[in-house]
Amino acid sequence: MTTRDATIWLKSYLDTSLLKGGPLVLVVAVAILAGFLYSNYEAPPDISHIPVLGAELDVKTRRQAYTYNARTFLERGYNEFNKLGKAFQLDTADGPKIVLNVKQSEEVSAKPDNIVDNMRPNGRGVQDKYTGYMDGDDVIFRIIKTQLSTRLGELGDILAHQTDKSLAAYIPPCNEWTPVVFYDSITRVVAAVSTRIFVGEELTTSEEWLQITIDYTKQLMEAAHAIKFLNPWLRPIFYRFLPQFRTLMNTNEAALRIVKPLVQARREAMDKPDFNGGDNMLQWMLDERVKKGFHDKDYRYLAQLQLQLSFAAIHTTSMALTNMLYDLIANPEMIGILHEEVKEQLALNNGSWEGQFLKKLQKVDSFMKESQRHNPVGLTISDRDILRPITLSDGTFLPAGTTITSNGWHINRDPDVLQSESDPKKFDGLRYYNMRDQLIKTGLDDKKVAGKHQFVSISSSSMMFGTGKHACPGRFFAGNEIKLLLAKIVMRFDLKMPPGVTERYPGFSYEQSNLLDTTKNIMMKRRKL
Numbered sequence: 001m002t003t004r005d006a007t008i009w010l011k012s013y014l015d016t017s018l019l020k021g022g023p024l025v026l027v028v029a030v031a032i033l034a035g036f037l038y039s040n041y042e043a044p045p046d047i048s049h050i051p052v053l054g055a056e057l058d059v060k061t062r063r064q065a066y067t068y069n070a071r072t073f074l075e076r077g078y079n080e081f082n083k084l085g086k087a088f089q090l091d092t093a094d095g096p097k098i099v100l101n102v103k104q105s106e107e108v109s110a111k112p113d114n115i116v117d118n119m120r121p122n123g124r125g126v127q128d129k130y131t132g133y134m135d136g137d138d139v140i141f142r143i144i145k146t147q148l149s150t151r152l153g154e155l156g157d158i159l160a161h162q163t164d165k166s167l168a169a170y171i172p173p174c175n176e177w178t179p180v181v182f183y184d185s186i187t188r189v190v191a192a193v194s195t196r197i198f199v200g201e202e203l204t205t206s207e208e209w210l211q212i213t214i215d216y217t218k219q220l221m222e223a224a225h226a227i228k229f230l231n232p233w234l235r236p237i238f239y240r241f242l243p244q245f246r247t248l249m250n251t252n253e254a255a256l257r258i259v260k261p262l263v264q265a266r267r268e269a270m271d272k273p274d275f276n277g278g279d280n281m282l283q284w285m286l287d288e289r290v291k292k293g294f295h296d297k298d299y300r301y302l303a304q305l306q307l308q309l310s311f312a313a314i315h316t317t318s319m320a321l322t323n324m325l326y327d328l329i330a331n332p333e334m335i336g337i338l339h340e341e342v343k344e345q346l347a348l349n350n351g352s353w354e355g356q357f358l359k360k361l362q363k364v365d366s367f368m369k370e371s372q373r374h375n376p377v378g379l380t381i382s383d384r385d386i387l388r389p390i391t392l393s394d395g396t397f398l399p400a401g402t403t404i405t406s407n408g409w410h411i412n413r414d415p416d417v418l419q420s421e422s423d424p425k426k427f428d429g430l431r432y433y434n435m436r437d438q439l440i441k442t443g444l445d446d447k448k449v450a451g452k453h454q455f456v457s458i459s460s461s462s463m464m465f466g467t468g469k470h471a472c473p474g475r476f477f478a479g480n481e482i483k484l485l486l487a488k489i490v491m492r493f494d495l496k497m498p499p500g501v502t503e504r505y506p507g508f509s510y511e512q513s514n515l516l517d518t519t520k521n522i523m524m525k526r527r528k529l
């Protein structure tokens, strides 16, 4: 609905209903409406001291350059400002953002939450005020950090078992060379594996639940996008009439219908002394709520948390795996290298995928990280709101109300930051393996090297999972899941590009989102064991 449509609708509504009640009703209604709308207005901060990227262009052209050509536009900003130690202003459809250089980003990511906030920009991105996402609750973040990431060892068997089941169910047999739209297949695999860990075994075979967890992300983004198209003054009233919003609400209801009986059954069983809810996030959340005295049977809240988990986990992981497969078939020498490593380590581990096995796959880990460096989820990363004015050590002043972000993609392609011997613009699947090797050669002990240049490590030269304490908490789980799936795929299938395809499938961007063509085929053929 455009602003004009909305104004016509409002006028006709007032004409037909309110005026009949007399002018007083109209005055009161307009006053309430104005107060309501004004309460949603925030005055923008003054950031005129920060240079604007593309200042010679008009605002519309600047926004278009960012929306449709962000890689090139941000590279210009990196060379003109960030590389010289400065921040710059970027015009976006959500208002201006300040894009920081690497030093500024490091400094800001160490500030406490009451000065630099990550929830508000994330919330705005999905229009949480209207779509109901997030709610300012950190339960997901907490449970991932305190339970999921610390129990990954115990979850190894469950994960291995579920990946086998899901690969068999959703990757076609491929007894001969078969074109597979890999993204479609792997998204279902990831949805089922995630469901096993997020909810428990009960829903892993529910096609309806898997579809909900897959569709939710798209529906949330479509609803948020449609809401952003409304004039900000009209959003508080008209969002509920948008078809995209209604679709999202239908999905919320469907999720509630499925989660409610499950939670009811668990709640009842939890009173029994021999109860075991299994290793899954729903149970850990329930345990925490019961411990804290929430006996309110808040099914809607728990269903919403599950959807939010799907949003954080499913397409991020499926996109990462698809990008890895696109990189693998474009760099076929890596297929043999990874296959050999998995085979060798399996032999050393008596054919078992358990225990510390995944940690031994260092070439696989390096390949995963290089693929992610070339294909991060966002070109800029770690959007934050400044809640209290700060002056950085280089003198840059960031007023309260400013939104900041880091120029991650370009920072991670800068040879001075990456400090790798091979060209940062090239794809080098063993880049991080060799960087670790260099550290070992300098005499650093194994323990110190263990945390460096890994898929899950974060640093200024590796911002793919974000920065600071709000970097992705799910990366340890995602790392294990991706490594397991990738290792199993290279062991079970021969892979190659379809006939006639000679180059890696190109990615593209929309605003900061770094996307891939999800419709592409990969040729797969089951290996004879």
Ligand code: HEM
Binding pocket: 118, 140, 141, 144, 309, 312, 313, 314, 316, 317, 320, 377, 381, 382, 383, 464, 465, 466, 467, 468, 469, 470, 471, 472, 473, 474, 475, 477, 478
């Ligand atoms: C390859 C897969 C994944 C990628 C690329 C990814 C990437 C990211 C990024 C870039 C952020 C923002 C960090 C920042 O603002 O500095 C983030 C946040 C988050 N991710 Fe992930 N993620 C992945 C998988 C997962 C999984 C599997 C989970 C859940 C188990 C998860 C849960 C979260 C949560 C809860 C946040 C918000 C953290 C907060 O607000 O403090 N992610 N992720």
